[in-house]
């Protein structure tokens with residue numbers, strides 16, 4: 001492997017933000033981009049009501065609701081690193097997308113509303129990151145408000161999320177009396193100034209904890225309190241330990257306010273210094289290292305119409321090893337064909353640009369004309385299949401019906417394509433001509449009808465359907481599977497990828513069938 005390749009790979013940091021809705025993910029994304037010099041002033045990523053919308057806000061509905069339905073990728077330089085930030089949809093109805101995006105990153109930033117502490121969705125997302133022991137950096141946000149006791153917050157993270165906390169900064173006051181943070185590793189106090197949220201502030205720093213300037217800057221009461229608290233903090237909390245961080249057992253914790261753009265840079269300094277460069281990934285054949293010469297990557301996300309002027313679909317690929325160069329040939333392993341990739345896109349700072357080169361850890365977008373599915377592996381010839389990209393059994397079901405029955409073909413095409421993207425799942429019962437749409441959250445149904453109309457020109461409506469849950473079924477024994485299919489055909493369907501699924505009218509029915517057919521495997525997730 002060449003040194004330039006290794007240096008490029010070593011400089012990559014690819015991460016995503018996990019948080020509960022409203023904790024401040026969008027705001028912190030904006031400030032991160034500001035520090036990465038990727039935007040000129042904050043307020044352009046998701047300008048609610050300002051008429052300016054992020055590039056990812058491709059859908060009217062999304063604009064109206066002000067939620068980010070899509071996943072986008074932003075790349076920017078910071079310190080000596082090239083950082084890839086993968087945005088995840090915040091709305092819980094799109095959690096499948098979020099889960100899959102988390103398979104494409106090497107670390108996560110957990111943003112917590114410090115007035116609220118650990119919330120539901122953070123808990124769920126942390127569970128997902130635990131599956132791969134992804135390293136976590138924590139940002140306690142909204143220090144410009146009255147927050148909960150910082151010590152208590154760390155306690156809560158430790159007990160509820162089962163990860164040790166190592167404070168890197170410590171807050172001085174909060175709300176109207178928020179004075180700044182003391183940086184435990186740099187032994188300096190960085191003073192907060194209000195009213196500079198949209199710009200990069202000139203830092204006001206007081207060196208040393210015993211420096212009388214500190215008393216002058218924050219008031220002697222606060223200074224004294226800080227000194228006392230820090231003794232306690234140093235005694236009671238964990239020191240940062242890089243090994244434990246990299247194994248996902250300990251998180252460095254930063255305090256600040258995304259809105260006030262304070263503390264975000266401290267967090268970024270830590271993330272670029274400590275978070276791992278592109279990590280190896282498993283395939284069903286072998287482990288692939290990021291520094292390998294030969295290119296490989298997997299598709300974790302497909303998204304349509306990011307740019308309304310180009311009605312194409314983009315397959316997001318995480319490069320696992322090697323280097324992409326424009327015009328290179330790649331093997332699309334699932335279909336066994338070599339394809340010429342001449343026009344991949346990168347996501348530098350929100351604007352789509354033509355990628356000349358990209359390296360392990362980077363995300364590139366391939367134009368997809370229906371041949372690429374989530375989970376697909378691309379290589380420079382080797383037959384590999386990356387593992388661990390999940391599909392989740394939907395929990396809500398509707399029958400979908402056309403207003404104009406002549407458009408059945410378009411409807412099916414649209415649904416299959418949308419299911420390949422992971423926007424929704426479609427089931428075709430073996431015994432009927434119904435089309436059943438399954439989703440993890442209710443908003444997905446609305447998105448699908450809106451997209452069917454705008455992209456496929458079909459008007460569809462939903463009806464209630466008697467399906468409570470679905471499981472993918474597998475059986476090693478072909479004969480037993482055939483028998484099962486014969487006896488249970490009324491409850492069997494094919495999904496968008498023609499995989500056999502059991503669609504159960506009730507949980508009781510599912511449990512009975514599982515008891516009755518012990519040789520059949522009923523799976524709640526399916527790997528792409």
Ligand code: GDP
Nearest residue numbers: 021022023024025026027141142257258259260
């Ligand atoms: P998301 O849902 O996690 O993307 O959260 P947003 O970034 O959209 O923030 C939710 C709300 O919290 C918005 O009204 C923000 O202006 C506000 N917010 C975000 N960060 C801060 C902060 O540091 N302080 C205060 N006071 N409000 C914040």
